[in-house]
Amino acid sequence: MIIPSLDILDNNIVRLYQGNYKKIKFYDNNLFFLIEQYRLNGAKLLHLVDLNGSRDPKKRQIKFIDKVVKNINIPVQIGGGIRNIEDIESLLLSGVKRVVIGSIAINNREEVKKWFIKYSEKLVLAVDVFINDKNIKEVKINGWREKTNVDMIDLISEYVEHGMKYLLCTDIKKDGTFNGPNISLYKEIVKKFNNLLIQASGGVSCLKDIEEIKSTGVNDVIVGRALLENRFNLSEAISCWQKGSFLV
Template sequence: MIIPSLDILDNNIVRLYKGNYKQVKFYDYDLFNLAEKYKLGGAKILHIVDLSGSRNPKNRQIKLVEKIIKKIDLPIQIGGGIRSIKEIEDLLALGVSRIVIGSSAVTNIYETKKWFTKYSNNLVLAVDVVYRQNTFSEIKINGWVKSTGKDMIKLIYEYKKIGLKHLLCTDINKDGTLDGPNFNLYKNITRKFYDLRIQASGGISSIKDIENIKCTNVSSVIVGRALLEKRFNISEAIACWQKE
């Protein structure tokens, strides 16, 4: 599945370069018109990253999320600084379909496992990594500014034990670069976790990238900047993904 992504910072559509808030690019799109365009182009779900909430949970753009859900008839997957069961349940009550959990899955693993046990169909484990050639892929948290020293594979196994279904993996050094995805990273993950619904994120720049990433056996690919900069449109991406 192709999942279009919109990163929102202070109500603006943006892209960060490798997650760096000091390297932010603003896009002059109407958020609701663009989301509707993705829907009409065939998208089945929309991925929203609340960058304001990721940087500071007190600044979560909850009113904007609520407005998106009301105006756009499309399932919403959202991430960005979600760190409590109350936030999860509030978002589900608003109508969010899936919620991405990243930092808390590393820093508060005991409690977070309870969330995944209770809401396994609605939660996505996010591992945002600095990839090091199949040996050790270090997870970063808190908007990718804090190193953890923790390995991606070990963490995924921890959550797989309690029924993990959805995994989102982002190569930080590829995100927002248009340099192409890290195919080796996703081949490595899908070999080890073939029964998970794995979403790949970071670096997609062309239809050729989509053709090639299908060979890694990921379930979905998140596309952000390439769509915003009209490298291809959502219909072309979906047609490529569906083509045998």
């Protein structure tokens, strides 16, 4: 499916360029009105990112996110600064459909494996990958600011063995650029992990990009900036996804 994405910083809708908090763009859309428009245009799931939490887990926008979840009519998956089982269970109790975890899956692997065993249907592993000139795919964490020297495939394989079902993969170099998605990356992941439910993220600029992502075999594509800046609307994107061909 097409999953609209909204990044929230200080209760505002924003976009970062490749995760850089110094390259930030604010949008003056009313958050609740925009979400309702997404619902009316066919959204079945909303992806929210708490950028305050991503930058500093102690500053998660807990009250605001809770307000959003309780006052909209779309299931939500949310990530940003999740660091313990209490964070996960609190969000699930508030009505969140799925919780996205990233940095903690590197920093506390044994604990996170237990979470996947317990909440396999409720957790999404977010893998933010930086691909260098030698095609080494390194996972980055903490708002993409910290290197890990962890290989993408190795990390995914480790959690698949412990019940992981949902994977969200973002090519950091593509995110927020309008330069098109990394098609070869998603083909590689689908071929290697054909039992995973995979969400592609980063680089979508036009309906043709959606057509190309669909061809990789991923289950979903997350679209943020392209919708905010009216490159196309959600109804067009959903139609493209369903038909497997882009609209002229």
